[in-house]
Amino acid sequence: MSLTAAALNLAGHALTPGAQRSWWLREALAAEKDSAPQAPLTSEISADVVVIGGGFTGLWTAYHLTQAKPDMKVVVLEQDICGGGPSGRNGGFASGWWDELDGLISLYGRDEAVRACRAISDSINAIGEFCRLHKVDAWYKHAGYLYAATAPQHEAIAEEIVRLAGEVGVPDELQALSPQEVKARCDSPAFRSGAFMRDGASVQPALLARGLRRVLLEWGVIIHEGTPVTRLDAGPPAVAITAGGSVRAPKAVLALNAWAVGWPQLRRRLVAWSSYIVLTAPAPEKLAKIGWTGGELVTDFRTSVRYFRTTRDGRIAFGGGGGRASSRIDDSFTHDMRAVEEAAEGFRRLFPSFADVPLEDAWGGPIDVSPTHLPTFGSLAPGNLFYALGYTGNGVAPSHLAGKVIADLVTGADTDSTRLPMVNRKPRLFPPEPLRSIGAAVVRRAIIAKDTAEERGHHPNPVMLAIARMPRRMGYLLGP
Numbered sequence: 001m002s003l004t005a006a007a008l009n010l011a012g013h014a015l016t017p018g019a020q021r022s023w024w025l026r027e028a029l030a031a032e033k034d035s036a037p038q039a040p041l042t043s044e045i046s047a048d049v050v051v052i053g054g055g056f057t058g059l060w061t062a063y064h065l066t067q068a069k070p071d072m073k074v075v076v077l078e079q080d081i082c083g084g085g086p087s088g089r090n091g092g093f094a095s096g097w098w099d100e101l102d103g104l105i106s107l108y109g110r111d112e113a114v115r116a117c118r119a120i121s122d123s124i125n126a127i128g129e130f131c132r133l134h135k136v137d138a139w140y141k142h143a144g145y146l147y148a149a150t151a152p153q154h155e156a157i158a159e160e161i162v163r164l165a166g167e168v169g170v171p172d173e174l175q176a177l178s179p180q181e182v183k184a185r186c187d188s189p190a191f192r193s194g195a196f197m198r199d200g201a202s203v204q205p206a207l208l209a210r211g212l213r214r215v216l217l218e219w220g221v222i223i224h225e226g227t228p229v230t231r232l233d234a235g236p237p238a239v240a241i242t243a244g245g246s247v248r249a250p251k252a253v254l255a256l257n258a259w260a261v262g263w264p265q266l267r268r269r270l271v272a273w274s275s276y277i278v279l280t281a282p283a284p285e286k287l288a289k290i291g292w293t294g295g296e297l298v299t300d301f302r303t304s305v306r307y308f309r310t311t312r313d314g315r316i317a318f319g320g321g322g323g324r325a326s327s328r329i330d331d332s333f334t335h336d337m338r339a340v341e342e343a344a345e346g347f348r349r350l351f352p353s354f355a356d357v358p359l360e361d362a363w364g365g366p367i368d369v370s371p372t373h374l375p376t377f378g379s380l381a382p383g384n385l386f387y388a389l390g391y392t393g394n395g396v397a398p399s400h401l402a403g404k405v406i407a408d409l410v411t412g413a414d415t416d417s418t419r420l421p422m423v424n425r426k427p428r429l430f431p432p433e434p435l436r437s438i439g440a441a442v443v444r445r446a447i448i449a450k451d452t453a454e455e456r457g458h459h460p461n462p463v464m465l466a467i468a469r470m471p472r473r474m475g476y477l478l479g480p
């Protein structure tokens with residue numbers, strides 16, 4: 001189906017993704033007394049730790065470091081403004097890892113998999129605690145996570161994640177739902193059976209990122225915005241070089257997310273894919289009609305997952321659809337109208353009762369897909385550089401944990417966090433360029449074609465299916 005602006009029902013809105021900041025971030029900036037950016041770095045300074053990247057990973061790292069060592073001088077360098085990247089653009093799903101048991105067990109074994117899940121659950125709670133403690137109203141709501149199958153093939157996946165949770169001794173974490181039980185929480189004609197994971201909280205992500213920034217500034221953390229780091233000399237000491245100055249510090253943290261595709265130390269650990277979100281006008285009465293008033297996060301089981309949630313004023317933020325894969329972060333991650341149309345098409349398909357509700361906004365951003373689709377945290381040679389990477393579109397809760405792990409690694413503390421199985425693992429690598437980005441782009445389109453065929457009740461084209469399955473055949477934990 002080809003979609004025009006009229007079919008999208010844009011109601012006269014100039015919906016140009018990338019032309020403006022995400023709706024979340026515009027709301028968050030509007031609520032700030034003083035939203036002026038922190039000044040760019042214009043001199044040569046020293047610090048104990050320099051953090052490159054002012055998204056959740058960098059901000060939580062600075063938070064945990066300063067909490068542990070209030071006298072430590074931490075400098076955060078952000079090329080845009082804090083929360084200007086995916087941390088202020090995402091769906092706001094802070095979700096548990098109990099649905100990831102399959103991959104986690106194959107990587108780390110059963111006990112370590114459960115330990116990793118518990119650590120993520122602790123982070124979800126800790127984000128809520130942070131909001132309460134620091135009076136950050138980021139709309140934190142712990143209402144759980146609903147999985148809704150939209151194709152017959154997906155029902156088996158729901159059964160499998162529930163079965164596995166029972167098998168490892170955590171049956172309360174995931175519960176099977178009949179079609180009626182799914183529809184009682186959120187009624188769509190497309191929904192079949194599903195599952196409910198109790199461990200899921202929604203946040204307004206930009207309010208959380210900006211709240212973190214506010215707390216850090218109050219604590220004396222130095223933040224320079226509008227400050228791209230153009231080079232990092234590892235040292236030690238590490239020297240982060242920017243257009244107007246430099247920061248010399250014994251230790252440096254690379255909190256770069258998908259921008260790591262441009263960094264030699266990390267580039268083979270990820271491919272960058274885009275994800276897009278469309279946002280409806282407020283329609284609380286329609287949400288009430290479909291019974292979606294509990295604030296649950298919802299996803300389907302497409303491999304190229306669709307994710308959707310409600311807002312306080314009764315909108316739906318609906319993500320997923322198409323997206324591109326690329327070896328550098330360019331406009332295709334923020335300005336891709338085709339990806340917006342694909343997200344909108346998914347929304348219209350799942351929520352036909354919202355046909356007359358206009359879409360008022362759309363935005364996109366890059367996600368850092370790892371070979372295992374799970375993140376890893378650790379240190380890099382020569383030992384004074386630290387990183388967290390590979391969230392694969394699921395970084396809201398894990399980045400809190402990443403910040404804790406990195407802070408402990410930086411300070412040399414031997415804690416439960418630093419002994420988690422995803423810390424300092426030997427990395428799995430993608431092939432070198434140009435194979436990496438060509439392969440990622442081809443596989444991404446094949447996955448979407450497979451998902452779309454299944455959802456429409458067709459058999460996927462065998463060639464597309466074979467391509468979509470290639471990553472698994474090559475030993476990556478990606479794709480069907």
Ligand SMILES: Cc1cc2nc3c(=O)[nH]c(=O)nc-3n(C[C@H](O)[C@H](O)[C@H](O)COP(=O)(O)OP(=O)(O)OC[C@H]3O[C@@H](n4cnc5c(N)ncnc54)[C@H](O)[C@@H]3O)c2cc1C
Pocket residue numbers: 052053054055056057058077078079080081082083084085086087088089090091092093094095227228229230255256257258259274275276277307319363364365366367391392393394395396397399
């Ligand atoms: C559309 C979309 C929807 C998503 N939905 C969800 C969701 O619902 N739930 C979930 O868990 N995850 C979701 N994610 C993923 C989630 O947003 C990320 O995993 C998370 O924000 C990662 O935080 P981060 O700090 O590592 O990355 P970022 O927020 O990307 O921060 C990295 C920062 O580094 C900066 N930077 C890069 N290079 C440089 C440089 N050279 N110098 C200085 N600064 C630099 C960037 O400007 C950026 O601000 C989504 C992502 C997208 C794009």
